Amino acid sequence: MLVAAAVCPCPPLLVPEVAAGAAPELDAARAACTDALGVLAAARPALLVVVGPAERSGRGVLPEGSRGSFRGFGVDLDVRLGRDDVRLGGDDVRLGGDAESERELPASLAVAAWLLERTGWSDAPIEGLGVGEPLEPERCIKTGRDIAARAERVALLVMGDASACRTLKAPGYLDERAAPFDAEVARALGTADVAALRALDAELAYELKASGRACWQVLAGAAEGADLGGSLLYEDAPYGVGYVVATWS
Secondary structure: OEEEEEEEOOOHHHOHHHHHHHHHHHHHHHHHHHHHHHHHHHOOOOEEEEEEEEOOOOEEEEOOOOEEEOHHHOOOOEEEOOOOEEEEOOEEEEOOHHHHHOOEOOHHHHHHHHHHHHOOOOOOOEEEEEEEOOOOHHHHHHHHHHHHOOOOOEEEEEEOOOOOOOOOOOOOOOOOOHHHHHHHHHHHHHHOOHHHHHOOOHHHHHHOOOOOHHHHHHHHHHOOOOOOOEEEEEEEOHHHOOEEEEEEO
């Protein structure tokens, strides 16, 4: 059952080494992400599932210990999703096996791994899930339901950005539909409005380059019947891209 969720943006610029001289511009977003992870820890989950956009279609499970890096962004920085080994019942158990652990984290989950390392997460085992942007809403909802059934106390860290079309210099140029779309996303995430997330228009989200749509709908599926309340911690559009930080508990 889902007991808590945190929603965070996933631009590599959240990592100061990647942002370099522009790092202070996202200090408020980083602080909000830290607070959001604190809510997850306070919920005392038995399992943390980290969900983030992935380039390939469909779904891809990444076990604890999976590695990623920011070398593609010109930074010699490696990260790992949790630990290689998790102690369960007095024995060291490697989750997923060596072959699976060698799969590289998509950029969104690499950012999540960096956030978790930064806050010293050690509160529960971790599993990563890369969600392809084309994944249909119905499959997203089912995926969320399956995640919630994994343990009695499940927490979700949901990575994803809103539209990338808020300004003329945004990656997707200016689209007048972007601001209203982002406002509704922020409202739904900030109030734990499951129905509104389920109803997000996948085609519009794709046109606005909103990478978080599928992941937010996974959250909606996981939260069915959980009766969680929401809190919006951060909402802004630096660089013309919508970033939202919210918690459900």
